[in-house]
Amino acid sequence: MKIGYDAKRAFYNYSGLGNYSRSALLLLQQYYPDNEYYLYTPKIKNAIPFHCGKPFIVRQPDSFLAKKFSAFWRSLSMSSAINKDRLDIFHGLSNELPSDIENANVKSIVTIHDLIFLRFPQFFSRIDNQIYLRKFKNSCLKADKIIAVSEQTKHDIVNYFQIAPEKIVVSYQGCASQFWDTVSESKKVEVKKKYALPDTFVLNVGTIEPRKNLISLIHSLNYAKHDAKIVAIGRPVKKYMAELQQLIQRKKLEDRVIFLHNVPNEDLPAIYQTASLFAYPSFFEGFGIPIVEAMASKVPVITSKGSCFPETGGDAAIYINPNNPEEIAILTDKILEDGKLRQEMIAKGLTHVQKFSDEAVVHSLMGVYKSVMAEK
Template sequence: MRIGIDVRPFLKRETGVGIYLRNLILALSKIDKENSYYLFSSSLKDRFDRRKIPDTPNFHLFDFPFPVSITNFLWNRLNFPKIDYFFFKKIDIVHSPTPLLIPTNGKCIITVHDLFFFKNPDGTVREMRRGYPEKVYESIKKADGIICPSNFTKSEILRFFECREEKIRVIPHGVEETFKKEPEEGFVKRVKEKYSLPPSYILFVGNIEPRKNLETLIDGFSIFEKKFPEIKLLIVGEKVMGFESIKKRIEEKGLEGKVIFTGYVENRELSVIYRLSSVFVFPSLEEGFGLPILEAMASSVPVLASKTSSIPEVAGDCALYFSPDSPEEISEKLETILRNEKIRYEMVEKGKKRVEEFSWVKCAEKTLEFYKEIFEK
């Protein structure tokens, strides 16, 4: 098979979709020496770092100096040109890592991570609002195959769209080995100094945007810190949308200096930040999977999470849960974890076992199997 993949989501800084795509491609390169992979990237300003691409003869990168906005407009509005044109070959399977189809002469698979932005277009960046729900609807209808990372996302697709269940494949994500390894002492010290990490902190990792529910986390932390004034709240992630309202909430609660923002942190440093935290909190309103949950568990950190969407499916019985609209519950559960060493130890041990159920190689094997199934239909 000739397999085409749009790799633009990990052109620069990687967040959810980019992390998924990079790990999938690396794992595919380990298990598949038979099929040919054609990787597409475009940007006017940035060139794709070829070191991110597997150095194997069946993986080929095509990096074009076209503005991302023009490529998106041509594909999403005009359904032109077909991606095969850029590779000078007919492609058998094209995999879009987003819910939007890529024009092709072959068959197309899309990955639907979640439907939050379909249901809440106002909760996303401006460029995605215009016509986005309509395009997702059209893509899901026309796609030859759909990959989603959780049964929750699958159930949402079947709930909102007229879609044959047999064309959907649930393929969970994995967790990177980086988070399972104990970092070197010297590196830990450098990370501590670089980010001025406090001696004790609660950790959140993820983009700063409304669906991450950080205002409720801050409200819960404001209750909690009255009993534990020495503990800080560390928020790791890019400011995507809604930062001003979060900043205002911090000021209203008198938490200046107690809530720390690091911005984006690359994985090797992030693994240290996880390991030094007292507890990881994930208050999202909705997730299609929730990679940081597995990263925290792999890093031997207890997890506290909102009981909603796919989160219990990923964390199982290895996390303590709270209602995403209850600051009081957040505070109570934080106190439970930090006061009870037995509960904390049990959660960490269960979490380390849980992450062994998820791997990027398993994800790649199931994805390759799905490619073959769709190709042969």
């Protein structure tokens, strides 16, 4: 098959959408190298390197106007490039398809990661909400098939966009293979020293923003018996970060919370595997990939009730009310104090995350491609 992708985020996005795009492409390269994969991107200068060799073919704007107005090319005139390459399938990896996709003689698939902007519009600007609604909904209506990264996201697509459930297939995402590998003790020592990590700490990974609810985890320190520190890794949203800093100063928790920004991906597995517990009290996610990363790293997980979390964490995680810092403290104390419980959670986590293994993820994705090609 000849399969094309909107690959801008694969080349330039370091967060969730970029990670999903790169992971999917590299797994397809590894497991299904006989296909041809066309990567459409406005540019590749200063792009993220991700071993983009055969069978990948990179396509960029080729005319002066298309190069000058690359956003226009990406959204409104990509169909001519798709037709020229005679693709079988075009897959929008990050919530959207080219606006002119109906002009392309190709089967189209879009992956929808979440509709958080509709569930929690207060976390987004009005203009962003309007742009996301138009792009996401139009892509879902035009696509031949929609991939949802969780049953929760599928439910939201049906509910908010009135899309027929049979048009949507759930195909889980996994985590980078580096999280499955056991990090050497020397690497752990090196990373622990590099970031001045304590012997015992509760890890939190994700953008530091209101929806991720790090504030409840910090509040929980006031109720906890343990003396473990919190290590929070992620890009800070300025206003929310200031709120957290004020809380920490007010509660005199300066020596209990460590913030790490711009941590390179190669250091993350060692930090995960050094952690005593992973805490993820987010209000809502489309999937919650850090939960999978933690379980693959052999770390027990506590996360929120509701949303996609029981789907991602299964019977391996312990679930908390994200609005109840005292409950978070009680369960954190219990896990940190009970070695047997920790080992049981780790074992269950390793079993549960096999459904998000590289093999499971890539075979599921290829199954979607084959089913779309089989449809008339």
